[in-house]
Amino acid sequence: MAKSGTVGQPGAAYTFVKSDQSVRRHTFAVIVDNEPGVLARVIGLFSGRGYNIESLTVSTVTEDESVSRINIVTTGTEMIIEQIKAQLERLIPVHNVHDLTLEGAHVEVELALVKVRAKDHNRRESLRIADVFQAKVADTTLESFVFQIEGTTDKVDSFIELMRALGDTEIARSGVIAIARGAGVVEV
Amino acid sequence: MSTKQMTGAEMVIKSLADQGVDVVFGYPGGAVLPIYDALFKQNHIRHILVRHEQGAVHAAEGYARSTGKPGVVLVTSGPGATNAVTGLTDALMDSIPIVCLTGQVPTHLIGNDAFQECDTTGITRPCTKHNYLVKDVNKLSRTVHEAFYVATSGRPGPVVIDLPKDVQFATGTYEMPKSAAHKTYKPTVKPARDRIEAAVDLLLNAKRPIVYAGGGVINAGPNASKLLTEFVRMTNYPCTLTLMGLGAFPANEPQFLGMLGMHGTYEANWAMHDCDVMLAIGSRFDDRITGRLDAFAPKSTKIHIDIDPSSINKNVRVDLPIIGDAGFALEDLIKVFKARQKKNDAAAMDRWWGKIDEWRAIDCLNFKTNKDVIKPQEAIRRLYEKTLADGRDTFITTEVGQHQMWAAQHFHFQKPNRWMTSGGLGTMGYGLPAAVGTQLGNPDGLVIDIAGEASILMNIQELSTAVQYRLPVKVFILNNEYMGMVRQWQELLHGGRYSESYSEALPDFVKLADAYGMKGLRAQKPDQLDGVIDEMLAHDGPVIADICVDKAENCFPMIPSGAAHNDMLLGPVEEGKDAIGAAGKVLV
Numbered sequence: 001m002a003k004s005g006t007v008g009q010p011g012a013a014y015t016f017v018k019s020d021q022s023v024r025r026h027t028f029a030v031i032v033d034n035e036p037g038v039l040a041r042v043i044g045l046f047s048g049r050g051y052n053i054e055s056l057t058v059s060t061v062t063e064d065e066s067v068s069r070i071n072i073v074t075t076g077t078e079m080i081i082e083q084i085k086a087q088l089e090r091l092i093p094v095h096n097v098h099d100l101t102l103e104g105a106h107v108e109v110e111l112a113l114v115k116v117r118a119k120d121h122n123r124r125e126s127l128r129i130a131d132v133f134q135a136k137v138a139d140t141t142l143e144s145f146v147f148q149i150e151g152t153t154d155k156v157d158s159f160i161e162l163m164r165a166l167g168d169t170e171i172a173r174s175g176v177i178a179i180a181r182g183a184g185v186v187e188v
Numbered sequence: 189m190s191t192k193q194m195t196g197a198e199m200v201i202k203s204l205a206d207q208g209v210d211v212v213f214g215y216p217g218g219a220v221l222p223i224y225d226a227l228f229k230q231n232h233i234r235h236i237l238v239r240h241e242q243g244a245v246h247a248a249e250g251y252a253r254s255t256g257k258p259g260v261v262l263v264t265s266g267p268g269a270t271n272a273v274t275g276l277t278d279a280l281m282d283s284i285p286i287v288c289l290t291g292q293v294p295t296h297l298i299g300n301d302a303f304q305e306c307d308t309t310g311i312t313r314p315c316t317k318h319n320y321l322v323k324d325v326n327k328l329s330r331t332v333h334e335a336f337y338v339a340t341s342g343r344p345g346p347v348v349i350d351l352p353k354d355v356q357f358a359t360g361t362y363e364m365p366k367s368a369a370h371k372t373y374k375p376t377v378k379p380a381r382d383r384i385e386a387a388v389d390l391l392l393n394a395k396r397p398i399v400y401a402g403g404g405v406i407n408a409g410p411n412a413s414k415l416l417t418e419f420v421r422m423t424n425y426p427c428t429l430t431l432m433g434l435g436a437f438p439a440n441e442p443q444f445l446g447m448l449g450m451h452g453t454y455e456a457n458w459a460m461h462d463c464d465v466m467l468a469i470g471s472r473f474d475d476r477i478t479g480r481l482d483a484f485a486p487k488s489t490k491i492h493i494d495i496d497p498s499s500i501n502k503n504v505r506v507d508l509p510i511i512g513d514a515g516f517a518l519e520d521l522i523k524v525f526k527a528r529q530k531k532n533d534a535a536a537m538d539r540w541w542g543k544i545d546e547w548r549a550i551d552c553l554n555f556k557t558n559k560d561v562i563k564p565q566e567a568i569r570r571l572y573e574k575t576l577a578d579g580r581d582t583f584i585t586t587e588v589g590q591h592q593m594w595a596a597q598h599f600h601f602q603k604p605n606r607w608m609t610s611g612g613l614g615t616m617g618y619g620l621p622a623a624v625g626t627q628l629g630n631p632d633g634l635v636i637d638i639a640g641e642a643s644i645l646m647n648i649q650e651l652s653t654a655v656q657y658r659l660p661v662k663v664f665i666l667n668n669e670y671m672g673m674v675r676q677w678q679e680l681l682h683g684g685r686y687s688e689s690y691s692e693a694l695p696d697f698v699k700l701a702d703a704y705g706m707k708g709l710r711a712q713k714p715d716q717l718d719g720v721i722d723e724m725l726a727h728d729g730p731v732i733a734d735i736c737v738d739k740a741e742n743c744f745p746m747i748p749s750g751a752a753h754n755d756m757l758l759g760p761v762e763e764g765k766d767a768i769g770a771a772g773k774v775l776v
Binding site for chain 1: 309310313314317318321338370372373496497498500501502505
């Protein structure tokens with residue numbers, strides 16, 4: 001005997017109806033104690049809960065090296081982004097978490113070293129493009145250049161794409177560092 | 189700040205004593221011998237020797253849940269620490285304050301794959317609220333005190349302190365910090381007043397309100413449960429509790445709808461589905477509670493009070509989040525409510541209660557008794573009635589499975605801290621060690637582990653602990669010779685192909701009790717049930733009561749996985765019909 005009602009609403013199990021399902025890219029600045037294991041806590045949180053990491057940078061930022069700043073670029077729905085912030089704030093050695101994308105205008109920069117191996121015309125072309133992008137030459141041999149380029153992720157992406165067309169490449173990227181525009185200073 | 193020179197091992201004991209710890213659950217080994225030596229030389233702290241480290245953590249959980257104090261665990265490095273992992277995860281999921289001290293190989297050997305070495309802080313990072321590796325003896329006492337603060341404040345949870353052996357031997361300065369304040373960890377406990385005002389506005393305008401409270405109310409202390417009771421009585425709102433929240437509101441009050449969720453009552457789930465304003469307190473919209481999310485209380489405005497900001501909007505989007513301790517929030521809610529001097533629309537409330545009474549009239553927990561075979565529900569009901577007649581303060585622990593759900597449905601709790609069960613992690617083998625810990629925290633209480641024959645075997649070795657410390661715990665086994673919940677799901681989902689869910693080669697539990705030096709009883713027919721329960725309760729010592737129950741009984745009502753609150757199964761499904769859709773089958 002089955003005594004059960006029915007629901008006239010569509011949708012699969014474990015899905016949301018009302019919330020915004022579009023995936024967005026957010027940049028976080030996470031201020032943490034500079035102690036062993038703190039980066040593992042942050043990364044473990046992301047992998048354990050299935051969040052994405054597009055890029056991650058970490059370095060100490062205070063004079064006494066007691067505090068580090070982790071910049072994370074991540075993607076997710078509105079609910080996931082909100083969860084990421086709340087979960088990061090739950091970690092004991094975390095001082096505070098800033099969703100720079102949500103907080104307003106900010107500067108985002110990354111650095112890349114791009115080695116390109118090319119000869120003749122392609123070699124000359126790589127140098128011309130580097131000039132257009134204001135990339136510096138960090139090293140050179142007769143058959144290669146190492147360019148140093150900094151700027152937004154988009155700019156670095158386009159530069160790398162062009163270099164790939166000219167020869168064999170090897171890329172090292174720092175990931176995004178970011179800071180809010182204006183005179184405000186984040187407390188540590 | 190009082191300071192004194194001593195060894196690391198002595199510091200551990202002194203810190204525990206200064207934290208008011210009276211019981212430690214543990215198991216010795218090479219990497220914690222200095223601490224065991226320091227334990228030997230003192231009389232403040234009682235050590236309970238368990239038979240497996242998992243048992244130590246569950247015992248500490250039972251102690252913590254039944255007393256409100258943090259549970260303390262002491263285990264060795266390597267296997268000692270890894271065996272504790274299940275218990276730590278259980279405590280994290282159910283927000284139980286635990287401080288777990290683990291031994292570690294000496295600092296100079298860390299990373300060398302030394303004997304009984306494991307990366308304890310690495311392994312326990314995702315299953316603790318926080319963990320520490322202490323490499324400097326002068327930071328040891330501060331770390332222990334900080335660990336207690338972290339474990340017990342905010343949303344409670346387990347904390348691990350990993351102690352290399354050389355640090356235990358080293359001499360340093362003991363410090364007892366004056367203030368518990370932490371430089372980065374500052375949980376919000378006082379709710380924002382304007383949010384409370386807004387909540388009262390929403391509630392007063394509600395035509396179909398409901399209170400949905402959980403384990404957070406219990407964690408906020410017995411006073412929070414009193415305040416919840418006062419609030420519900422004052423407003424006459426229907427109140428439902430989660431598995432972890434049972435006891436936070438007295439089950440015999442007219443406003444109580446019973447437990448909600450997958451095996452909750454018909455009236456609780458329908459009232460949740462049809463409510464217009466939901467007040468969630470210390471509950472986390474777990475998937476066992478919500479069922480199908482897009483059909484969860486679809487027409488409701490949701491107010492969510494929780495101490496953990498990450499619980500807000502995690503599974504269900506809420507309209508009014510309030511961060512704070514459940515006790516403080518209820519206190520403020522009551523104050524604001526009284527100040528308003530208003531009541532909900534009486535006619536609307538009458539209609540709402542009328543509707544609820546109709547759902548109640550279904551009598552969803554009803555079952556057919558049989559004079560030849562003991563029904564498991566009947567066994568729990570008789571046990572409940574007998575404990576009421578017994579009059580002792582009764583504490584129930586459970587393992588995990590059908591018996592756990594039947595206990596939640598048919599055993600009724602009037603007070604908090606009387607119900608110890610593994611809710612979030614669903615750990616079979618939790619109940620017996622939890623009963624050991626509960627009995628230690630409540631020496632005069634009547635402690636009963638309602639168990640299944642499969643679950644009890646997962647930590648059966650703890651019977652030895654009960655016997656050693658003369659703990660009169662009662663193990664009440666609903667023996668249906670199946671992993672009942674697995675069998676039930678196989679029946680509903682997999683065409684009755686009972687793959688590996690039969691409890692083959694079971695021990696004779698009466699003889700097993702005898703072997704452990706405790707009393708063993710068995711009931712095979714309904715007319716033996718009362719006698720066995722009476723004898724079990726009357727015996728001054730640990731008892732196993734093997735209750736042979738109906739092997740085919742299933743746990744109802746049930747919201748099949750992937751279904752909505754108003755899509756409940758009240759009884760067995762008709763032949764040839766599928767209870768669970770394709771989308772539900774992939775869910776657990």
